[in-house]
Amino acid sequence: MPEIASQELRVVGFLCNWCSYGGADTAGVSRFKQPTDLRIIRVPCSGRVDPLFVVKALLNGADGVLVSGCHPRDCHYSDGNFYARRRLEMLKKLLPFLGIEEKRFHYTWVSASEGARWQQTVTDFTKRIHELGPLHAKKEVTP
Amino acid sequence: MAETGFIQKEKLNDFIKELSKDAVVYAPCLEGDTVLFKAFDADKTVCLDRPANNPPKLAIFPQSETLFNFTYIKDTEDPKKMSVEIKANTEFPKAVIFGSRPCDANGFLIYDRVYIDTNTPDPYYMGRREKTTIVTLCCNAPSPGCFCVAVGGGPANNEGSDVLITELEKGYFVEAVTEKGKAVLNAPQVESGASYADEAHKKQLESEKLVKNPFGKDCQPEISMSLFDSDEFWEKYLSKCLSCGACTYLCPTCYCFNITDEQMLNNGERIRSWDGCMFPHFTLEGSGHNPRPTKFKRFRNRVGHKFVYYPEKYNGVIACCGCGRCIRYCPVSVDISEVVSYLRGSQPDVSSGTKENAVTDTVKQEQK
Amino acid sequence: MISQKLQDAIAGVSDKVDVVIAYQQGFDKLHATPCFMTTPEEIKNVIWNPLCVHNLTSYLPSLKKKKVAVLAKGCDSRTILQFIQEGLINRENVTIIGIPCSGVISVNKILQAINHEPVEDVSFDEKGNITVKTSKGEKTFSLQDVCPDKCKTCRFPTPIVYDVLVGDPIESNKTYDDAYADIKEFENKPIEERLKYWEGEFDRCIRCYACRNACPMCVCQDSCIAETRDPHWISQRATLSEKFMFHMIHALHLAGRCVECGECERVCPMNIPVNKLKRKINLDMKELYNYEPGVTPEDKPPMYTFNVDEVTIKEHKI
Numbered sequence: 038m039p040e041i042a043s044q045e046l047r048v049v050g051f052l053c054n055w056c057s058y059g060g061a062d063t064a065g066v067s068r069f070k071q072p073t074d075l076r077i078i079r080v081p082c083s084g085r086v087d088p089l090f091v092v093k094a095l096l097n098g099a100d101g102v103l104v105s106g107c108h109p110r111d112c113h114y115s116d117g118n119f120y121a122r123r124r125l126e127m128l129k130k131l132l133p134f135l136g137i138e139e140k141r142f143h144y145t146w147v148s149a150s151e152g153a154r155w156q157q158t159v160t161d162f163t164k165r166i167h168e169l170g171p172l173h174a175k176k177e178v179t180p
Numbered sequence: 181m182a183e184t185g186f187i188q189k190e191k192l193n194d195f196i197k198e199l200s201k202d203a204v205v206y207a208p209c210l211e212g213d214t215v216l217f218k219a220f221d222a223d224k225t226v227c228l229d230r231p232a233n234n235p236p237k238l239a240i241f242p243q244s245e246t247l248f249n250f251t252y253i254k255d256t257e258d259p260k261k262m263s264v265e266i267k268a269n270t271e272f273p274k275a276v277i278f279g280s281r282p283c284d285a286n287g288f289l290i291y292d293r294v295y296i297d298t299n300t301p302d303p304y305y306m307g308r309r310e311k312t313t314i315v316t317l318c319c320n321a322p323s324p325g326c327f328c329v330a331v332g333g334g335p336a337n338n339e340g341s342d343v344l345i346t347e348l349e350k351g352y353f354v355e356a357v358t359e360k361g362k363a364v365l366n367a368p369q370v371e372s373g374a375s376y377a378d379e380a381h382k383k384q385l386e387s388e389k390l391v392k393n394p395f396g397k398d399c400q401p402e403i404s405m406s407l408f409d410s411d412e413f414w415e416k417y418l419s420k421c422l423s424c425g426a427c428t429y430l431c432p433t434c435y436c437f438n439i440t441d442e443q444m445l446n447n448g449e450r451i452r453s454w455d456g457c458m459f460p461h462f463t464l465e466g467s468g469h470n471p472r473p474t475k476f477k478r479f480r481n482r483v484g485h486k487f488v489y490y491p492e493k494y495n496g497v498i499a500c501c502g503c504g505r506c507i508r509y510c511p512v513s514v515d516i517s518e519v520v521s522y523l524r525g526s527q528p529d530v531s532s533g534t535k536e537n538a539v540t541d542t543v544k545q546e547q548k
Numbered sequence: 549m550i551s552q553k554l555q556d557a558i559a560g561v562s563d564k565v566d567v568v569i570a571y572q573q574g575f576d577k578l579h580a581t582p583c584f585m586t587t588p589e590e591i592k593n594v595i596w597n598p599l600c601v602h603n604l605t606s607y608l609p610s611l612k613k614k615k616v617a618v619l620a621k622g623c624d625s626r627t628i629l630q631f632i633q634e635g636l637i638n639r640e641n642v643t644i645i646g647i648p649c650s651g652v653i654s655v656n657k658i659l660q661a662i663n664h665e666p667v668e669d670v671s672f673d674e675k676g677n678i679t680v681k682t683s684k685g686e687k688t689f690s691l692q693d694v695c696p697d698k699c700k701t702c703r704f705p706t707p708i709v710y711d712v713l714v715g716d717p718i719e720s721n722k723t724y725d726d727a728y729a730d731i732k733e734f735e736n737k738p739i740e741e742r743l744k745y746w747e748g749e750f751d752r753c754i755r756c757y758a759c760r761n762a763c764p765m766c767v768c769q770d771s772c773i774a775e776t777r778d779p780h781w782i783s784q785r786a787t788l789s790e791k792f793m794f795h796m797i798h799a800l801h802l803a804g805r806c807v808e809c810g811e812c813e814r815v816c817p818m819n820i821p822v823n824k825l826k827r828k829i830n831l832d833m834k835e836l837y838n839y840e841p842g843v844t845p846e847d848k849p850p851m852y853t854f855n856v857d858e859v860t861i862k863e864h865k866i
Contacts, residue, residue: 088803092796093781096789110856119854123837126861127803127851130832134735134825136743143866161866213660214819216752230664233817234754243754243786321683324576324659324666419567419584419607423769424761426817429754442783453784459757460770511762511815512602513574513581 046100046166048074050159051090053083055113057105059149061159069156072163075103082106083144084117088128091142095132098173101166104144105158111148118146140165141172185365186373188351195369196220196278203274203313206239208232220278228279228347231323235284235432235503236277240308241291243429244453247304247439252446270303275312276364283328283503285316285340287432290490290499294435304452313360316341317352318384322391325504327517329388330395333501336384346380353380394517395524403488403523414476417519420512421458423475427506427514428456428482433499436462457481479514487520550715551596554647557714558591558617561643565615569607570645571600577670578655578680582607597672598653598691603627603809606764609636617643621652622718623698625707626807626842627764633847634805636767646710648718651691651699653678656819658694662687698810698823701727708843728831731824746792752818753791759812759822760798765805773797799825804833804850807842836860 052058058079064071080086083106091102104125106118125144133139143162147155187195199205200220208215208231209224215232217239218224248268255261277284288309295305319326319335328334338344342361346353353376356362364370407413428434438455442448455462458479463472472478490499500516507515554570562568567584572593574581580599585591596619604618605627620628628644631637658680665682672678676691692700703726705718734742757774760766773781774794781797782790798812806826813823833839837850837860 088800089781089797092800093793096793096796116854119856120851122858122861123851123854124803126836126858127829127832128800129864130836131799131825131829133739134742134828135746136739136741138739143864145864145866158866165866211748211752212819213656214752216818233819244784322666323664324578326666416584420582422758422761422815424758424815425756426758426815429756430817438784440777440784442785451784453786459775461775507575509817511758511811513579515575518575 044167046074046163046171047076047098048101048103048163048166049094049099050075050077050103050105051080051083051086052077052104053085053106053113053118054079054081056107056111056149057083057147057155060105060147060151060155063149063152064155064159065152067152069152071156071159074163074166075159082112082114082117083121084112084114084119086121086125088124091125091128095137095141095172100169100172101141101143101162103158103162104142105147105155106144108146108148111146137172138169140169183356183362183365184373184377185354185370186351186376187345187354187369187371191369192352193226195367196226197222198367198369199276199278199315199364203276204239205276205278206236207278217277217280226279228317231281231284231319231503231505232279233505233509234430235287235505236280236314237284237287237291237432239275239277240288240312241305241435241454244451245304247450247452249447249449250443251448254446270307272307272311275308276315277312278315280314280316280341281319281503282316282335282337282339282341282344283326283333283501284432285314286328286333286337286501287340287503288314289340290433290497290501291435293494293497313342313364314340315343315345315361315364318344318346318387320347320383320387322387323504323508325507325515325517326502327392327394327504328502329391330393330517331498331500331502335387335391346383348376348379348383351376353377355380394521403520405488407523408480408484408488411476413522414480417522418476418479418514421475421479421514422511423458423460423478424511425456425458426509426511427516428458429454430505430509432501432503432505433486438462457485479519483516483519483523486516487523550647551594554596554619554645554714555591555594557645557712558585558594559588561617561645561712562588562591565617565643567611567614568617569604570594570619571596571602571604576667578658578667596647598649598651598676598678598695599655599670601652601655601696601814603762603764603811605631606762606811608642609764609767610769612637612641615641615643617645619645619647620707620710621647621649622702622704622707623649623807623809625709626704627809628709628842629845630765630805630807630842630849632845633842633849643712644707644710646707646713648706648713648715650676650705650718651695651702653691653694654696654814656814657696658689661689661694696810696814697730698808701729703727709845724834728827731828731831734824735828747788749820750791750795751788752820753795754818755786755791755794756817758815758817759820762811762815763798763802764809764811765802765807766798768801795820795822795825798822799829802826803829804837804839805841806830 086104094102112118205220206217207220207226209218210227215227217232217234217236248266251265253263295302338357342358343364344355344357353373356365436455437452440451464470486499558568567586571580572583582602582604603624605620605624662682669681677688679688701722703720703722705720774797782793810823833850839850
């Protein structure tokens with residue numbers, strides 16, 4: 038269900054295998070209604086998310102990028118999300134310097150049991166991206 | 181049709197606009213403090229004060245171009261079968277290179293031997309080349325690093341150009357060099373130029389004297405092959421080289437390329453893009469072995485290609501036009517003319533004097 | 549003369565090392581060039597003046613196994629400290645000949661001021677002025693007007709680390725805030741203007757990789773992901789998005805590592821202000837993690853570590 042049926046935007050989500058991907062699954066199994074703009078990419082850990090993944094997505098057609106991992110102190114690999122937090126915070130501050138709205142990128146923590154929190158996160162983030170509109174309105178998009 | 185003409189200074193911009201009416205005009209445009217060959221439009225400022233940072237090679241040999249697009253199509257009857265549909269575009273627009281320098285124009289002659297004068301001409305290069313008219317501006321004075329006269333060129337050399345322009349006090353003297361060039365002189369901004377011919381030719385001769393010639397009068401640097409083959413020589417002079425591609429990408433005579441396929445699902449394209457011997461991937465083999473693993477070996481190839489291998493193949497013609505860009509823009513000021521003059525053995529103090537014998541052991545390329 | 553003192557200092561250490569990296573005269577009077585010396589006879593070619601702009605310490609990681617003596621200005625010495633933090637050199641193999649520096653010259657700024665005329669002669673006076681002679685005449689510039697921007701706000705004119713110091717230490721009265729004033733100014737521009745600015749700058753990029761190869765901290769060099777097919781980060785297309793992506797790779801791989809020597813910017817044949825992105829990240833690193841690259845040998849780069857409770861990072865709400 039896109040916000041506006043004819044104008045689905047492209048939101049890319051990088052979800053850690055152990056918490057957030059499970060959380061998204063919980064939301065699905067519980068039949069929580071979610072916007073369909075999000076494309077999920079499963080990664081082993083939020084620590085696997087190179088900030089360049091986010092940049093590459095934004096430069097190549099994504100209108101928004103969401104990264105979600107286990108809550109701090111709850112990482113399956115003990116400290117992957119601690120590294121992720123430092124890197125992603127750095128990226129969040131860099132994006133506006135490049136002229137890309139900071140709001141197009143969000144990182145958060147969702148555990149496998151938090152289906153409702155996942156639903157809320159996706160719904161709110163997609164809404165925000167729709168408010169911002171497409172990033173690549175007139176620009177070239179290379180495959 | 182007129183062979184010569186004259187354009188008043190204030191009419192030059194209109195002249196370029198006139199040319200851009202039925203052709204893409206590549207002209208040196210000012211961007212900040214950088215002069216770049218770009219497709220001209222009315223918003224851009226043409227700068228003829230000095231040679232552009234990049235050569236105009238991109239007009240005929242773009243940094244990257246799609247050779248063809250391909251699509252895989254599944255057979256609806258038999259899902260195991262796939263057919264490929266290929267679409268290639270070899271239609272190119274009419275183009276004018278305006279404001280190239282004699283060295284830049286000379287560079288295209290080096291390309292022609294490789295891309296056109298062979299049994300298998302390159303349709304992409306040839307297609308663009310045939311549709312491009314080269315309007316060259318003579319140099320009044322050399323830029324830092326220039327050495328065109330040492331490699332058979334000159335600040336008023338017309339080889340490779342279709343039209344030659346000389347800047348005079350009040351305007352520009354225009355000479356048609358080829359039939360293609362004569363058409364350019366039909367523009368309404370061009371008036372009769374016969375009375376300016378003497379002044380222009382005098383100016384051309386003057387500028388010739390100002391260019392340095394590191395290789396001596398014969399214009400044929402004789403490379404000492406034993407020095408060329410010695411690793412010590414290269415290691416000594418090229419330790420500082422960073423092995424970046426500034427020299428090859430800014431070179432009007434470097435023509436090496438790479439071909440890659442970029443595919444998404446069933447659609448893709450085959451791309452040809454510039455490549456350079458200064459990059460490690462240029463010679464990296466599938467096995468992981470790299471025959472040119474070090475910086476100095478890569479640079480030796482660059483010098484070798486221009487001053488040894490190409491002349492061997494093409495009648496002693498040096499594949500360097502002396503534009504000096506690789507010297508000017510080198511991050512660590514590696515000077516190819518200096519390296520070549522060392523290779524001639526004119527500086528016998530190389531490698532702490534141990535190569536005395538090697539210096540005299542020179543090989544003349546013309547004899548090949 | 550400082551050149552003489554320097555040559556003496558080099559002669560003093562040259563027998564203990566395999567190679568000495570210093571400066572000599574380049575292809576014209578306006579250019580110095582790095583030189584690698586292996587014999588004492590070559591020491592007489594060594595020069596020192598404000599045209600000695602290159603960061604010679606960049607060569608150190610590739611010479612890790614050799615004993616090297618290297619010339620280092622204040623800014624260059626930060627590179628060495630960063631190398632030590634990251635374990636990229638063996639400190640005992642490196643002899644640092646430090647030179648206090650009151651600023652170098654931006655060759656581009658001179659060329660712009662003299663209309664890119666070929667230079668016949670260059671001379672310096674004691675006040676720090678440079679006189680450039682061309683066929684059109686002589687012009688004198690004060691160092692302040694023709695130095696790279698990094699020199700105007702230099703906080704480390706004297707090397708932070710050295711084995712031999714040639715010349716007297718110089719004090720700086722510049723502050724941290726002075727050094728980043730331009731970044732803060734750029735941050736205040738409208739967001740559309742910022743995007744337009746970078747698109748305009750990166751559009752000129754020809755991907756010659758001079759910025760990467762000149763960067764002392766870009767230690768991947770031949771294995772850089774900007775060129776590999778596997779992983780396939782960027783294609784060989786000469787499009788803006790690929791150029792933009794390359795510069796993002798460069799900037800993000802230097803997050804919390806860039807020592808701001810400015811080599812990337814100096815070497816760019818297309819005059820792209822490449823260092824600006826990295827300086828912006830450095831500013832954030834200081835704010836977030838109280839870290840500045842290449843200042844003390846004991847520090848740990850911020851991306852190599854973490855705190856369980858990050859006091860400076862607030863959780864983001866949508």
